[in-house]
Amino acid sequence: MTFSIKSVLEVFLAFLKLGLTSFGGPVAHIGYFRAEFVDNRQWLDDESFLNLVVFCQFLPGPASSKVGIALGLRRAGWLGALAAWVGFTMPSAVALIAFALGAKQWTSLASSGAVHGLKIAAVAVVAQAVWTMGKAFCPDRMRVGLAVFAALVVWAVPGSVGQFGAIALGAVVGRWALRLDHLKPIAQHDYGVSKRTGALLLGAFAVLLVALPAIAASTGSFVIAAFTAMYQAGGLVFGGGHLVLPLLHAGVVPPGWVGNDAFLAGYGAAQAVPGPLFTFAAYLGTVMPSPLGGWAGGLLLLAAIFMPGFLLVVGALPFWEVLRQHVGVRQAAAGINAAVVGLLASALVDPVWTSAVHSVADAAMAVAAFVLLVAFKVSPVAVVGLAAVCGWLVL
Template sequence: MTTKSKIKIINLWEILIISTRLGLTSFGGPVAHLGYFHEEYVRRRKWMDEQSYADLVALCQFLPGPASSQVGIGIGVMRAGVIGGVVSFIGFTLPSVLALIVFAIALQSFGVSEAGWINGLKIVAVAVVAHAILGMAKNLTPDVQRKTLALFAVVCTLLWQTPFTQVSVIILAGILGYILFRQQTSDASSSTFRFPLSKRFAVVCLSLFFGLLVTLPILREITSLHWVAMVDSFYRSGSLVFGGGHVVLPLLEREFVPTGWLTEEQFLAGYGAAQAVPGPLFTFAAYIGAVINGWQGGLLATFAIFLPAFLLILGTLPFWNVLRQNRHMKAALMGVNAAVVGILISALYHPIWTSSIRSPIDFVFAATLFTMLAYWKLPPWMVVLTGAVGGFLLTFI
């Protein structure tokens, strides 16, 4: 075995261990996941710098699909190629997929309630997202113009909560960034990543993404096969969702409840389970698939709903690295990154804060968890464990 091969195996093993640990401890939804990723990959591991991470987040926020999962895939690709992206995805996603399949098979008859430990994990998300926002805002909104763009993003995403608001804000922030900052940037880049992907491979991925989006509904009508209909519904849901995991839940409800694939009660039980487990919210598809067709259906649903995310991130990364070196594109990205900070602030308020902080004691607990993470520098898993235990104990107060 060559030295290069040994290094790649070591990198893959490292990616698997880290992403699996994140998959076991990353509670709080897609915005919180970005905070966990930032802490692990940027601050602690230094696999990429602040600007490159912000650029990757901006790209994944712009693309349809699960933004946090796409960021994880992108980091894996940067570290060890396509296989690294696959390994990163498996580590981050598999724990919640298995947990939700078990929920579907074993807990349907018992249901899922708003237990105290679940509320504790929601409060953990407040601390994690607040910590991420402070770190990113320091680097991405250093001047009045970018602070104003962040405020603009907060106002728009809170007052007009539609699936397309976030994308519209990002596009407009990019235009404003180009106008405001094009004289402040140069063609030289302070950070460069060589993606181990060719542009030809990227074009194939993008072609496959659009090809499946068109052909799967046709195959569904022609064949009337049960599994083809499942793949079509999940693939379309994963392809057309803007705004992260929370947006996919009502879309999946429209796909599967009115058609009789599962009942409203089963859907709500799965929703509760999805909020209770770590990892991406898109793994809610594993629960639905398992209700429909056991563990095989759960795995098929997971593959189908995440496939668009894979094809899109692999299809755009090679072009993204070139575009972000351009002076005009860098100016636009300065605006986009400022808007991302605003979007994170908006998400911190709703749905994270509004569904978690319901009393003064909840705020006190959130402040304590934030201090543990930001100032005492305790590991995220310890903060998560404290949140779960503390949330359970709060039910007795």
């Protein structure tokens, strides 16, 4: 399977736009992705998109970035996967590296009115995703109930344990309780990755996860040790986003590589930039002592934290495409789809709504943005820009 440079450039520009405008964390990013690639560009349908989201939920690493890599691979092959990652990741990575190098004028950005407006826009984008996906994937009482119960599970058991519990519940209920009549055959999409290549990539992930700590311990190399800390954080955390912060803190603060104050300052700056929170690794690499530090250190640790997710997504996709053809798997996937709607609904309340809406005016802005998206079909980018301007004017 061959892809043109034009299709690779198309992927890069699409994800660059998202990398510059997608605020709100991984859940909001999924909403932005859906609006861009299902509604706007029509690269795939709702079912195929949510199928990728479900697939990526089962893999460790940055949640939204894994979906982006899979979309890029689907659209334009290996170079498309790389283009999607670069386009979505580099805006926030560059911003955080610049912040680490001393861009003092950005220190108040996290509390600015414009960024507050962007957080409110994320509320509307996620609400639109819950509304649209709920109608598509919760068509009966059982699946509506499953979505509600999944939301309650995530609320009662926060973190990755609750998320996986809700998804597992969806799979069990879907497999044994849902009866999907008149199932249409689904086409097996060729991502251009053979099972042999996929197995090699999965093997490489496992070997690096085991070998890197041993190499770091035997050589005493600071660079390898720092690379290992980022690789482990990217390869062991499910759900991405804020869940990676404890591992990052444990990896760089106790050894004395980064001071606690510097760590917290970087985390605050990471809240004020779009794109994946995993780009926080670029900030950490930039502020670390020699021989890391600067642009080179930032880019090295950025690559380290995203490498596991890249290997896992590309390596597992050819096996997933075969597995999802079976009727039992499709029944389980239908249950998982309903559970994911519940997860999105739970995240819409906390942390998306709770972190953005603090007043009646905030709530009014969020509702207005939602109406613009759903009723008037206004572009999400335009809604994001309008929300930023309104936030800047009001605060």
